[in-house]
Amino acid sequence: MNGLASTSKEMGGENLWRVTSRYFLHPLYLFKNYRRDDLLSDFTAGLTVAIVMLPQAIAYALVAELPPQMGIYAAIIGSIVGGLWGSSENLVTGPTNTSSLLVLSILLPMAGIGSSEYLLAAGLLAIFAGIFQITLGFARLGMLVNFVSDSVIVGFTAGAGVLIMINQFKHLFRLQIPIMDNMFLTLTEVIIRIPQTHLISMILGLTVIILIILIMWFKPLLPAPLIAIGIASVAVWIFHLGQSGVVLIGEIPKGLPPLTKFPPINIETLGELSSGILAVGSIGLVQTIAVAKALTVKSGKRFDSNQEFIGQGLANIACGFFSGYPVFGSFVRSEVNKRSGGKTAFSSVFAGLLMLGAVLLFAPYVAFIPKTALAGVLIVIAYGMIDRKEILRIWRGAKGDLLIMAITFITTLLLPLQFAVLFGIMASFAVYILRTSTPRVFPVVPNKSFEHLEYQPERESCPQMAIFDLHGDLYFGATNYIEDKIIGYMNQHPEQRFLILRMNNVNQCDISGIHALEGIVRRYRKRGGDVILNGTQPNIMALMRGTGFYEYLGEQNFIFDEKQAISYAFHYLFDPVICIYECERRVFQECQNLPKHIVHTEIVPLPMAIPMGAVDLISPLNLWRDLHQDDPPFVIDVREPREYKRGHIPNAALIPLFELIANPEQVPKDRKVIFVCRAGRRSARAAYYFAEKGYQNISVLEGGMQAWETADLLVAVETVMGLEVTNG
The missing domain is CATH 3.30.750.24 (STAS domain)
Known part of the structure; x- marks a missing residue:
């Protein structure tokens, strides 16, 4: 017994080690199976992604009210670690609009914007969200993301886009508005303070928006945000707009992402972060898997959701330890990667490395980027998050999907973001239960x-x-x-x-x-x-x-x-x-092929249901014996002539049921009468009808002619030269 238990334990340990090694040693698999022919394609795609990623990383840090370098570090670390440990060939991990907005929503009640507590909490949030994601992946719970419907994702993303646009108006117009967790209060403050708009900042920001739209319209393959921000930064440098009141990003540290110096972690801090950890971990996985699914649908390739959970978890942990904040899979950068010809996950790794090189070389020039330009970039991106085509499809589709999307969208605008997706999931389950309970x-x-x-x-x-x-x-x-x-x-x-x-x-x-x-x-x-x-x-x-x-x-x-x-x-x-x-x-x-309906005006309606035991039954064998006695019973076959000709009881009188009811005098009262039909239903109705009329000594052939045939008593009738010949 002990031997069996130990063997089972060893097998369990062996399987556990195999699974663990497969998940965590995934980069070795990538290196081992990498083809040199893919190197140029991956490098080119990585360079294109890095060009798009640099301004986005700085802009997304602005959404989370974090220093720009934290967005840059998160983009570098996330793309490298996520690429090496993920399973999708084109997925690029890094800061996104959604992750940044979530961070702001979760940390705002806990610490002041810009304080050391706020920055450290962002790192802690990434680390523990990563641990949560790794746990799910290690437990092979990748299928859990299937419980989040596409309607939830569309509603949440659209709501997040609206929130980001509203939050960026203060940077676009350079308005002095405090950070608030209520969309309507923020919008009200923007409207009230519109007269205080800084004209140069507004013109610069609107110019960036117009430039991005024009480039995307006429030259969609060019990195529109980077070009627009570059033009705005050059304008700041040439015309000294910083001295005219335009708020700039300022210098960022030049060097590798530094390790975060965390103070001792207490239970109270973890308690405050708990709901945020679950929200960031789960929403991040939902968005990442949604992006990965969209990529595989177009390419026809498959991915391992559990491996992707591990990759996202490790990317978040690494970002937390190296001065970053939570990262998700990015649809925009992933799509750029795919369109640019990225063949393997190393295109994401190259993007991170090239961005790191760009930061080391060009860090001083980042100081000239105006916040209003970044706000313009974010407003364009946030507007793109509102998937109008998909919303219209849901609107025209099932009402349940529309309800789910509407609930998620409204709760995203009104409630803390960590609860919005939860409400959407609850609405999905409610609609699912309603659908399945009303098939x-x-x-x-x-x-x-x-x-x-x-x-x-x-x-x-x-x-x-x-x-x-x-x-x-x-x-x-x-x-x-x-x-x-x-x-x-x-x-x-x-x-x-x-x-x-x-x-x-x-x-x-x-x-x-x-x-x-x-x-x-x-x-x-x-x-x-x-x-x-x-x-x-x-x-x-x-x-x-x-x-x-x-x-x-x-x-x-x-x-x-x-x-x-x-x-x-x-x-x-x-x-x-x-x-x-x-x-x-x-x-x-x-x-x-049935005969047409025959009208009998004098027929009394026959009963449909016969009470149990209301008619006497006689078995086929007993009837056969009675027919061979000196005083045989009078057998009346109530079927149709064509049925009668196929086979009948010898000497049985053919009187179809309705003809019989119309002429009841054909039934003798002084003899034993047996009614016969195919299965017994018509004969039972006839017997019951005549019994109710006072006829005595009436029975029904039990089982009808089907039972007579089963007992091998059937008589077949053939017509030969006009004569009836009986065989049986």
């Missing part, structure tokens, strides 16, 4: 060609049988809705005694679903009918066998092919009297 349950009938069953509310259904289509899972949350739909239809069609339930689109079922099916079957059997399940999936069939429902319904009532199910019901379950004499609808293909 599509509707009656169908054959189309005019009898090839398909369709929902046609304008057409009348069969008076004996309903066919229902069930689209959705048969689980505890949906059973009441399904039962209500079917029972409501039953109440509207009391004459229908049979049901075909199409299960082709039911993929899951639980014990509550089994109980619901049992309840439906009981109701139809109480009417004297039954239920046929059509197209049941193998996994659900296994559940039905295990729970005893298979035996309860009966093997013959599980028919996979819908046409066979209808044919079985028509030939073995339907009452031919109703089909021939009472129904003019001819719903099914099998009905088309």
Whole structure:
């Protein structure tokens, strides 16, 4: 026993080591499998990304109210570490609008803008968010991001874009407005202080916006933000605009990203950061996986979400330790990387290294960048975050998706950002539960060609049988809705005694679903009918066998092919009297060859339901014996002539049911009378009718001619030269 336990433990340890090494030694795999042919493409793409990334990194630091160098360090470290340990070939990790806005929202209540506590908290946030992400990746919980719908991402991103634009107006117009966590208060302050606008700053910022738009319109391949910021910085240097009141970024440290010097961490600080850690960790993964998915959809390549979790976690931890702040996967830079010809993850690594070289060489010139120019860049980028095309698609699509997007968008504007996505996820679950608990349950009938069953509310259904289509899972949350739909239809069609339930689109079922099916079957059997399940999936069939429902319904009532199910019901379950004499609808293909409706004005309506034990039954063998006695009973076959000719009991009188009811004197009162039909339903109705009229000594052949045939007693009738020849 101990040996087995130790072996199991060793195997578990071996698997754990294999998984750990695969995740954390991923760069070795990249180096080992790297092709020299990809070097030039990756370097070129990395250079292009670095050109785009430099102004964005500085601008995003402005969103988070952090020094520009923290954005630069985060971009350098994030792109290198994220590239080496991620799984997507084109994904570029670094500071983004969303991550920066989250940092501002989380840290604003904790510390003053620009204080050492604020800067250190940004680093701590990155480290612990990274640990959280690594834990999820190591536990192989990459599939969790699937629970965040695209509607949440679209709503959150649009809301974040609106917030960023509003927060940048103060830099665009150089207004003295304190940082506030309420969008409406910030917007109100901007409107109130518009008269205090610094004209030169506003003109410079608006010029940057116009330049970016024009370049993107006419030369979309050029790095528009970098060119616009470069022109604005040159204008500042030539015209000495810094002396005219234009606020500049100022000098940034020249050198490698320094290690962050953290003071001793206390539990109180971690408690304050806890909700922010979860928000940054989870939202970062959602955005990153969304970007990675978008890239793989276009390229057709796959990625490992668990490996991506590890890569994002390590990138955040590294950024926290090297004077950065939380980083996410960037859609803009990733798309630039892909369009620039990046072949492998080393294009992201090259982008980080080239940006580091640019900072070491050109750090003094960053001082001339005006904040209003960065605000212009951010406003253009933030406007692009509002995906109008996707919003319009959601608006025209399912109302549930529209509700999810609207809730996420509104909560992003009104609540702290760490709660906005949570509300969106909660709305997604609510819509999902609502959708699955109200599956599509509707009656169908054959189309005019009898090839398909369709929902046609304008057409009348069969008076004996309903066919229902069930689209959705048969689980505890949906059973009441399904039962209500079917029972409501039953109440509207009391004459229908049979049901075909199409299960082709039911993929899951639980014990509550089994109980619901049992309840439906009981109701139809109480009417004297039954239920046929059509197209049941193998996994659900296994559940039905295990729970005893298979035996309860009966093997013959599980028919996979819908046409066979209808044919079985028509030939073995339907009452031919109703089909021939009472129904003019001819719903099914099998009905088309039936004789036309015959009107009998003098007929008294026959009962549809016969009380249990109301008629006497006689078995086929007993009837056969009685027919060979000296005083045989009088057998009346109430079927149609064409049925009678296929085979009948010797010497049985052919009197179709409605002719019999119209002329009751044909039934002798002084003899034992046996009524016969195909399955026993018509003969039972006839016997019950005459018994109610006072006739005595009346019985019904149990099981009808089907039972007579099973007992090998059938007489076949052939016509030869106009003469009837009996064989049997």
